[in-house]
Amino acid sequence: MHKFNSYRAVATLSALTAAALGTPSWAFADFLADSKASLEARNLYFNRDFRQPGGSSASGQSKAEEWGQGFILRSESGYTEGSIGVGVDAIGMFGMKLDSSHDRAGTALFPTGSDGNSQDNYSKLGVTAKAKASNTTLKVGALIFRNQMLLSPDGRLLPQMFRGAMIESNEIQGLSLQAARIKDAMPAQSGHWDKMSANRIGGQGDAYSFYGGDYALDKQSTLGLHYGELEDVFQQVVVNASRTFMLGDASSLKADVRYAQSQEDGNFRDIDNKAFGAMLTYRLGAQAFGLGYQKMRGDDPYPYVANSDPYLVNFIQISDFANVNERSWQARYDLDFATLGVPGLSFMTRYVSGDQVQLAAGGTGKEWERNTDITYAFQSGPLKNLSLRWRNATVRSSFGNDLDENRLIVQYMIPLL
Numbered sequence: 001m002h003k004f005n006s007y008r009a010v011a012t013l014s015a016l017t018a019a020a021l022g023t024p025s026w027a028f029a030d031f032l033a034d035s036k037a038s039l040e041a042r043n044l045y046f047n048r049d050f051r052q053p054g055g056s057s058a059s060g061q062s063k064a065e066e067w068g069q070g071f072i073l074r075s076e077s078g079y080t081e082g083s084i085g086v087g088v089d090a091i092g093m094f095g096m097k098l099d100s101s102h103d104r105a106g107t108a109l110f111p112t113g114s115d116g117n118s119q120d121n122y123s124k125l126g127v128t129a130k131a132k133a134s135n136t137t138l139k140v141g142a143l144i145f146r147n148q149m150l151l152s153p154d155g156r157l158l159p160q161m162f163r164g165a166m167i168e169s170n171e172i173q174g175l176s177l178q179a180a181r182i183k184d185a186m187p188a189q190s191g192h193w194d195k196m197s198a199n200r201i202g203g204q205g206d207a208y209s210f211y212g213g214d215y216a217l218d219k220q221s222t223l224g225l226h227y228g229e230l231e232d233v234f235q236q237v238v239v240n241a242s243r244t245f246m247l248g249d250a251s252s253l254k255a256d257v258r259y260a261q262s263q264e265d266g267n268f269r270d271i272d273n274k275a276f277g278a279m280l281t282y283r284l285g286a287q288a289f290g291l292g293y294q295k296m297r298g299d300d301p302y303p304y305v306a307n308s309d310p311y312l313v314n315f316i317q318i319s320d321f322a323n324v325n326e327r328s329w330q331a332r333y334d335l336d337f338a339t340l341g342v343p344g345l346s347f348m349t350r351y352v353s354g355d356q357v358q359l360a361a362g363g364t365g366k367e368w369e370r371n372t373d374i375t376y377a378f379q380s381g382p383l384k385n386l387s388l389r390w391r392n393a394t395v396r397s398s399f400g401n402d403l404d405e406n407r408l409i410v411q412y413m414i415p416l417l
Helices: 002-021 025-033
Strands: 036-050 063-076 085-099 121-133 136-143 161-169 175-186 194-199 208-218 221-230 234-246 251-264 272-284 287-297 327-336 345-358 364-377 386-397 403-415
Touching: 025 085, 085 136, 121 161, 194 221
Parallel strands: none
Antiparallel strands: 036 063, 036 403, 063 085, 085 121, 121 136, 136 161, 161 175, 175 194, 175 208, 208 221, 221 234, 234 251, 251 272, 272 287, 287 327, 327 345, 345 364, 364 386, 386 403
C-alpha cells in the first residue's frame, strides 16, 4: 500500500509540473520509474564512561550517557528524458531525546542549549537539484560525501550534511573524476548550517574545495590523486593506491596505501604534516585478517574538515591516531557468519596502538584503542530490514581521556518506493 500511494503521489505531482511547464508527461517517464524513497528509523543508546580521576578533561563529567530516536526520510528521483536529464533528491531528518540529564549530556546525539542541556528534538532538511549528461552528473544543494577528501560521519543519531555543488564524471572507462565546492556544513548533532572550519589546527574558511580522480588499472588495482583546500586555512594533496591479489577461489590479499601532505593556505599559521598509512588484509573464506601502519611527520597533526571523518587507515571508532609525530599499528579480525549458517550476522574486532606522540608541554605520549562490533540483520520474514548492532570501544591514553564506550543501535529500513 505504501508503494502504491507514494508512487501515485509522485506521479500526480510530476504530471502537474509537466503541465505547468508545458512539458510532455512522457519526458518524466524515467524520472518516475527510477525514483526511490525510504524511511529509516534509528534508535541509538550511547554510553561513554570516563575512567580517569576527575572525569572528562573537557567537562569533568564521569560519563556521557543519552538515548534517542531518529527518523531519516530519503527520496531520490530519476532523471527526465533528453540529452540533459534533470532530477531532485531530498532528505528529511528528525531526532528526539528519549533520555538524558545535565550531568550526562555531551554525546553529540543532540544539540546542546545555552544551559548545557541537550535539546528535546531537532530536525534537518536537505534538497539537492541534479542534472546528468552522458556519464557526467552535477549536484547542487545538500550533499553527503564518502570519498578521500570529505567523509560525512554517520555514527550518531543522524548523519552530517554539507551544502554546495559537486560534479562527477565517468566518461572515460575506468576513470572517475570529482570536483566540489562546499560552503556550509551541518554537523550530526545540529539542525543548522555552519561555516567550514578545520579540525585539530583550528581556523575557519569561506569554502572548502576539492578535485581529483581515481583510475582503475584493472579489476584489482586502483590509483587516486586528490587535492583539497579550506580557503585561507590549509591545503592538502592525497595519493592513494590499492591492489588485490587473488590467491585462490576463497582467498585474497589486499594492499591499501595512502599518503597525504598538508600545508597552510593564505595567511593562516604555518602548517606542516605528512601522513603515511598502509593496510594489508588477508581474506580467507568468511574470515579477514588485517594489519595496518600509520605515521605522522611534521610539526602539526593531520588537518581535516571539522566534524568530518579523516581519510586515515587508523581512524577508528573514537581516535584518529593523527597527533604530531604519532606512529600507530593496527591488528583487525572480521568474521561473516553467513558461511557458518547464520546469514546476517557479522563480527569485527581491532586493536590500534600509538606512540611517539610529541606533546605540546614536552615529552612524548602513547595511546591505544580496542573496538568490537557485532551486527545482526534479519534476512526475511516480518523483521526483514531490521538490524541490531553493538559497538564497543576502550581507550587508554597517557595524554588524553581514558574511556569505555558502548553504542547500541537498532535500525529499521522501510522501502516506500
